[in-house]
Amino acid sequence: METQPRALCSQLTSQHGLCDVTLTGAFLSWKEAETCRRRAAGHAYDPRKAGAFKKGGRCVPLCEIVAVQETEGEDPGADTGERRSAPRSPAECNQHAFTVSYVERGRKHRWQCSEVTFRCTESRLCLQWLQAIKEQLALLTTRPKRLLVYINPYGGKQRGKRIYEQKVAPIFCRASISTDVIVTERANHARDHLKTEADLQKYDGIVCVGGDGMFSEVMHGLISRTQRDTGADQNCSGETLVECSLRVGIIPAGSTDCVCYATVGSNDPVTSALHIVVGDSQPMDVCSIRADDTFLRYSVSLLGYGFYGDMLTDSERKRWMGPARYDLSGVKTFLSHRYYEGTVSFLLADSNVGTPRDKLQCRSGCNICQQPSADKRLCGKEDRALDGEAKGAWQVIRGKFLAINAACMSCACPRSPKGLSPSAHLANGTVDLILVHKCSRLDFFRHLLRHTNKDDQFDHPFVEVYRVRQFRFTPRCQETASELELELREGDGVGRARFFSQICRKHPACGCMPTHSCWNCDGEILPHAGIEVRVHCQLIKLFARGIEEQTVFDDPYTLCAI
Numbered sequence: 001m002e003t004q005p006r007a008l009c010s011q012l013t014s015q016h017g018l019c020d021v022t023l024t025g026a027f028l029s030w031k032e033a034e035t036c037r038r039r040a041a042g043h044a045y046d047p048r049k050a051g052a053f054k055k056g057g058r059c060v061p062l063c064e065i066v067a068v069q070e071t072e073g074e075d076p077g078a079d080t081g082e083r084r085s086a087p088r089s090p091a092e093c094n095q096h097a098f099t100v101s102y103v104e105r106g107r108k109h110r111w112q113c114s115e116v117t118f119r120c121t122e123s124r125l126c127l128q129w130l131q132a133i134k135e136q137l138a139l140l141t142t143r144p145k146r147l148l149v150y151i152n153p154y155g156g157k158q159r160g161k162r163i164y165e166q167k168v169a170p171i172f173c174r175a176s177i178s179t180d181v182i183v184t185e186r187a188n189h190a191r192d193h194l195k196t197e198a199d200l201q202k203y204d205g206i207v208c209v210g211g212d213g214m215f216s217e218v219m220h221g222l223i224s225r226t227q228r229d230t231g232a233d234q235n236c237s238g239e240t241l242v243e244c245s246l247r248v249g250i251i252p253a254g255s256t257d258c259v260c261y262a263t264v265g266s267n268d269p270v271t272s273a274l275h276i277v278v279g280d281s282q283p284m285d286v287c288s289i290r291a292d293d294t295f296l297r298y299s300v301s302l303l304g305y306g307f308y309g310d311m312l313t314d315s316e317r318k319r320w321m322g323p324a325r326y327d328l329s330g331v332k333t334f335l336s337h338r339y340y341e342g343t344v345s346f347l348l349a350d351s352n353v354g355t356p357r358d359k360l361q362c363r364s365g366c367n368i369c370q371q372p373s374a375d376k377r378l379c380g381k382e383d384r385a386l387d388g389e390a391k392g393a394w395q396v397i398r399g400k401f402l403a404i405n406a407a408c409m410s411c412a413c414p415r416s417p418k419g420l421s422p423s424a425h426l427a428n429g430t431v432d433l434i435l436v437h438k439c440s441r442l443d444f445f446r447h448l449l450r451h452t453n454k455d456d457q458f459d460h461p462f463v464e465v466y467r468v469r470q471f472r473f474t475p476r477c478q479e480t481a482s483e484l485e486l487e488l489r490e491g492d493g494v495g496r497a498r499f500f501s502q503i504c505r506k507h508p509a510c511g512c513m514p515t516h517s518c519w520n521c522d523g524e525i526l527p528h529a530g531i532e533v534r535v536h537c538q539l540i541k542l543f544a545r546g547i548e549e550q551t552v553f554d555d556p557y558t559l560c561a562i
């Protein structure tokens with residue numbers, strides 16, 4: 001039987017004075033000692049500090065302690081900047097100290113690494129504390145000890161290397177995490193290294209420093225490698241893909257950083273580094289994309305045809321501008337107001353995984369993502385193999401679209417803090433399919449603007465949104481007579497009615513409108529128009545925990561009761 005460690009309780013001195021410090025199996029807490037009277041001890045009185053300390057003290061879950069280490073027993077007033085009014089007593093000259101680094105929550109889901117130093121006059125007591133905290137930390141087995149880090153030096157504002165060296169490496173070092181760092185020398189360097197060369201047995205996780213494109217590289221390398229190592233064939237349609245066991249951490253240093261933002265709640269490198277250190281784990285759905293029965297790519301965030309495809313194509317020519325390229329290309333693409341004809345067919349998800357308009361946002365420990373559902377059992381599997389109950393009917397929508405977007409997650413990012421599909425889930429085995437039909441420029445602008453404020457971007461007559469587990473798109477130029485017939489037969493009543501209404505309102509072909517766009521696949525151009533997409537539930541895991549609800553943690557001085 002496992003025995004609970006005994007609580008350790010001592011009076012130790014911190015920069016705030018004498019405090020009662022307690023270590024239990026779950027928390028380290030400290031508060032001003034009952035007997036402590038800072039002014040009586042001759043310290044200058046700082047009402048701001050004293051008030052804050054009195055008000056709260058601290059209670060840190062052990063799982064959020066980054067590290068503990070022995071410290072020089074320096075002057076207790078030194079780190080508060082207080083001036084000493086009396087000479088040191090012999091006891092003060094002979095102090096022993098240890099420093100605890102821990103996660104502290106700030107505003108907007110940001111975490112920082114704070115420190116507290118405790119001193120005492122007995123070396124034995126100091127060592128007892130150090131050992132007890134270290135023993136507790138050693139029990140946290142989900143923390144990574146060895147990481148493989150890939151840095152894209154050209155992502156975003158080309159600050160990846162500096163961000164890693166100045167903000168992240170010191171935190172890994174403090175947490176005693178050892179790293180092998182590879183600064184990439186070309187596009188797909190990280191993907192190819194992971195796929196064929198890297199000795200993955202040596203690592204507890206992979207870290208990528210860059211944007212969504214860099215994450216996509218790492219994800220492709222890791223998924224391909226996992227399938228190869230386990231004998232699964234990602235090129236085979238309907239194959240059940242094997243989940244990747246290594247977690248991936250994202251240090252945001254790109255242009256959009258949507259995967260990081262939507263899984264952590266911020267695009268702050270220190271916050272991401274701390275989520276890695278504490279060993280968080282967030283499963284994530286992955287879409288596989290095929291065309292003509294050939295595997296093309298995976299996607300986790302935005303898969304966008306029309307507006308986002310065209311915008312990306314234009315922005316790639318402006319890479320030198322950094323993240324601002326998206327603004328310029330966004331305006332240009334908006335003004336071009338191009339629409340594309342084609343057919344979207346999809347299989348609706350189970351109702352127990354929510355709907356895109358239910359306003360149930362995916363948050364840390366999300367119930368919807370934890371619930372077993374047909375979508376999770378079946379996603380990734382060939383639709384032809386499904387039984388009648390789970391298969392459902394393919395729905396078919398023909399039309400002229402300004403944009404067809406598939407969001408496997410909310411796609412929240414600094415440009416759109418609630419994201420492309422605010423209620424999309426990270427790990428429910430589904431994707432939100434957003435169809436923006438041809439409308440006026442003004443209406444499309446209103447729709448886009450709503451991505452940046454609290455209004456519902458789906459509340460327009462020209463926008464349809466569905467939660468699906470599989471979909472296909474066929475551009476009008478690729479539709480054959482037999483496909484049209486098949487869709488007619490498979491489609492339900494609504495699909496058939498739409499199909500006929502389109503045929504009846506046939507437009508003469510206009511020479512200035514290109515017949516097809518391309519797909520924006522997590523920021524990479526996919527030069528195919530006709531594709532098939534299927535969701536693989538929880539195929540990969542990140543060092544993240546989903547976006548935390550804003551709770552008591554917004555008040556850094558809150559002392560939780562133990």
Ligand SMILES: CCCCCCCCCCCCC/C=C/[C@@H](O)[C@H](COP(=O)(O)O)NC(=O)CCCCC
Binds near residue numbers: 213214415419451
């Ligand atoms: C009138 C104001 C209009 C504002 C519209 C804002 C709409 C924002 C939706 C954001 C969706 C973001 C989806 C994320 C996509 C990324 O994967 C991709 C690549 O990122 P990275 O490698 O880090 O560069 N980014 C994009 O495709 C750019 C989308 C920017 C949209 C303005």
Ligand SMILES: Nc1ncnc2c1ncn2[C@@H]1O[C@H](COP(=O)(O)OP(=O)(O)O)[C@@H](O)[C@H]1O
Binds near residue numbers: 152156211212254
């Ligand atoms: N050393 C490199 N040189 C050029 N391109 C690279 C390098 N390393 C990675 N890439 C590629 O750069 C692209 C953009 O990377 P990313 O980090 O997402 O930046 P951004 O968010 O600015 O697009 C990705 O497609 C990635 O494959």
Ligand SMILES: [Ca+2]
Binds near residue numbers: 425
């Ligand atoms: Ca999902």
